[in-house]
Amino acid sequence: MPAVQETVDQVKAIDVDQYKYGFSTDIEMELAPKGLSEDIVRYISARKNEPAWMLEWRLDAYRRWLTMREPDWARVDYPQIDFQDMYYYAAPKSNPAPNSLDEIDPAILETYKKLGIPLREQEILAGIAPEKRIAVDAVFDSVSVVTTFKEELRKSGVIFCSISEALHEHPELVKQYIGSVVPTTDNFYATLNAAVFSDGSFVYIPPGVRCPMELSTYFRINEQKTGQFERTLIIADKGSYVSYLEGCTAPMRDENQLHAAVVELVALDDAEIKYSTVQNWYPGDSEGKGGIYNFVTKRGDCRGARSKISWTQVETGSAITWKYPSCILRGDESQGEFYSIAVSNGAQQVDSGTKMIHLGKNTRSRIISKGISAGRSQNTYRGLVSAHRRATNAKNFTNCDSLLIGDKCGAHTVPYIESKTASAVFEHEATTSKVSEDQMFYCMQRGLTQEEAIALIVNGFVKDVLQQLPMEFMVEAQKLIAISLEGSVG
Amino acid sequence: MSLLKIKNLTAKLADEDKQILNGLNLTVEKGQVAAIMGPNGSGKSTLSYVLAGREDYEVTGGEALLDGENILELAADERAAKGLFLAFQYPIEIPGVGQMTFLKAAINAQRKKNGLDEISTPEFIKLVNGKAKELGISPDMLKRSVNVGFSGGEKKRNEILQMALLQPKVAILDETDSGLDIDALKIVADGVNAMRSPDRSFVVITHYQRLLDYIKPDVVHVLSGGRIITTGGPELALELEAKGYADIVGKAA
Numbered sequence: 001m002p003a004v005q006e007t008v009d010q011v012k013a014i015d016v017d018q019y020k021y022g023f024s025t026d027i028e029m030e031l032a033p034k035g036l037s038e039d040i041v042r043y044i045s046a047r048k049n050e051p052a053w054m055l056e057w058r059l060d061a062y063r064r065w066l067t068m069r070e071p072d073w074a075r076v077d078y079p080q081i082d083f084q085d086m087y088y089y090a091a092p093k094s095n096p097a098p099n100s101l102d103e104i105d106p107a108i109l110e111t112y113k114k115l116g117i118p119l120r121e122q123e124i125l126a127g128i129a130p131e132k133r134i135a136v137d138a139v140f141d142s143v144s145v146v147t148t149f150k151e152e153l154r155k156s157g158v159i160f161c162s163i164s165e166a167l168h169e170h171p172e173l174v175k176q177y178i179g180s181v182v183p184t185t186d187n188f189y190a191t192l193n194a195a196v197f198s199d200g201s202f203v204y205i206p207p208g209v210r211c212p213m214e215l216s217t218y219f220r221i222n223e224q225k226t227g228q229f230e231r232t233l234i235i236a237d238k239g240s241y242v243s244y245l246e247g248c249t250a251p252m253r254d255e256n257q258l259h260a261a262v263v264e265l266v267a268l269d270d271a272e273i274k275y276s277t278v279q280n281w282y283p284g285d286s287e288g289k290g291g292i293y294n295f296v297t298k299r300g301d302c303r304g305a306r307s308k309i310s311w312t313q314v315e316t317g318s319a320i321t322w323k324y325p326s327c328i329l330r331g332d333e334s335q336g337e338f339y340s341i342a343v344s345n346g347a348q349q350v351d352s353g354t355k356m357i358h359l360g361k362n363t364r365s366r367i368i369s370k371g372i373s374a375g376r377s378q379n380t381y382r383g384l385v386s387a388h389r390r391a392t393n394a395k396n397f398t399n400c401d402s403l404l405i406g407d408k409c410g411a412h413t414v415p416y417i418e419s420k421t422a423s424a425v426f427e428h429e430a431t432t433s434k435v436s437e438d439q440m441f442y443c444m445q446r447g448l449t450q451e452e453a454i455a456l457i458v459n460g461f462v463k464d465v466l467q468q469l470p471m472e473f474m475v476e477a478q479k480l481i482a483i484s485l486e487g488s489v490g
Numbered sequence: 491m492s493l494l495k496i497k498n499l500t501a502k503l504a505d506e507d508k509q510i511l512n513g514l515n516l517t518v519e520k521g522q523v524a525a526i527m528g529p530n531g532s533g534k535s536t537l538s539y540v541l542a543g544r545e546d547y548e549v550t551g552g553e554a555l556l557d558g559e560n561i562l563e564l565a566a567d568e569r570a571a572k573g574l575f576l577a578f579q580y581p582i583e584i585p586g587v588g589q590m591t592f593l594k595a596a597i598n599a600q601r602k603k604n605g606l607d608e609i610s611t612p613e614f615i616k617l618v619n620g621k622a623k624e625l626g627i628s629p630d631m632l633k634r635s636v637n638v639g640f641s642g643g644e645k646k647r648n649e650i651l652q653m654a655l656l657q658p659k660v661a662i663l664d665e666t667d668s669g670l671d672i673d674a675l676k677i678v679a680d681g682v683n684a685m686r687s688p689d690r691s692f693v694v695i696t697h698y699q700r701l702l703d704y705i706k707p708d709v710v711h712v713l714s715g716g717r718i719i720t721t722g723g724p725e726l727a728l729e730l731e732a733k734g735y736a737d738i739v740g741k742a743a
Contacts, residue, residue, distance in 0.1 A: 445567075
């Protein structure tokens, strides 16, 4: 069990309340004027040199957003956000749109290196087998600073670039698909995102192509008082396959920062998209001061027959998490999957889950959710499974397990099930358990330290979800979970 | 030379006032198999938990020396690494954690504390397979999660497997015979007997004499009211079996 040992070493190396990625990079940034207005929307669009239709799209969204109310149904509690008291655009001053790595501020390269994300292809190439390479799009505050392996991917027809670049290079694709899964009218935060999104990743896999390497985006919030609004769009054309990973970190700050992203996935006939997230935004300190508000809309559209979309998420960070990666099972015989591990400690609040909307015939979905609460945190699973009249023989299996560590935290399960066809078969299982003193004592009597024992028991609890992650990330995720739970007992 | 020496030990549940161990004295010599018998509620299980360092018990006085060192201030895992092993009366289930993962984590945790390198995977597998075979533990059992879905007999054999792998100096067997049929009892007893050595001591806690037919003790102590009230040879166990506890407990009181 290498992970247990590594986990423990990692846990030992840091103190409680010490977030490993909490450093900030001192770099001169160009900021839009503080606050939000039509002018700011125009400013962002102009900075990106966008076509007129894109600006109109944004302004439409902005005007609609002004009429919307912040949702309050989630089981989370936070002071009112002042949307005029933050910056909506922050880009490194030196060169906001570098053409090559040499043009990037060395401080930024250093930041990613510190985070363990090498951006120089030659560094990545050294010692890594070709099939294990991962192409990375690095998003720093509001802009994408670099995308690696672009050329190599292009050889197989795969487009992987920032969404800003895609707007210029492939406007027809962006125009066709953006907002087609998460419309600008969708919800308060998604609409805000549509108005002010500054960057994000764009992926297009042509028909019949199996993407030759893992793609990933690494999001870093650095600037103070800045919201991050990125937008990711992934299109898997007929018969294609792609596996995509997303990672996120932010500096430790006393203030709360808003992260309101939108992710749209489109899978056409026989295509498959596997989307994995390891979310490690700064969670705030143990008293609940600071941390990221992670209000994210992620949705996949299984538009084609026999298409498949799979979400896997490991959520350990953020002060507040509000996200429900969902699948619209539109194509006949399409499949949706959601595998989630949500860990909360300290004063964190998590309200997360999924929606599986069965529209096509013989569609199948599977939900495995593992919530782990420690400290004084609250962890809610909220999920919807629905079958439309046409969705004959729709099948869903849901399993929600909650694990409590200590006696001051809470776990909640809120499943919604709606079926308009008699032939649908929906199964729901839920359990809540506690890391018992018996289990801890048993492990410790065999020689494991308290941290080792917790890591072992929790890793056992989340095993069936961890197995869904790409290999490299499985070990990473195991470590992350253990670190997040450091100091949760005793 | 004594391997385990308990002097005037008093202990209680952390959140209750009532003392359960009341000045317990016990010496277990190196290489000795000591049986501790006693009626229900005499403090047998408390003794094993207190020695192993379970946190919901509070030691209010006395000391327990393992190889000359007082272990009562140490955390449970440190006591384990010093060579103290407890075979649980009710082994605990750990869902999702594979047996092999658990066994390896335990071995390595102890090796690390004792300044040794981690065991290599081939060496580990060879070691486990060898011991498992001796105890009639099937390869299938090794693939399952720790104690999950195990029968009573399988759980007890699994405890003995862990003991065999960890090679403790002092092994405490807490009512290892409970819930076992004769065949399972024999396998467990054979496993224990195979580990008897001049350097290792056993504390066999049991309510019934039956187990002692298979694991022959060198000495038998009777525990009552949280103290050892009488000590004798193997014949004492037979006498208890014949006359019941009331007689002896009454005499001592």
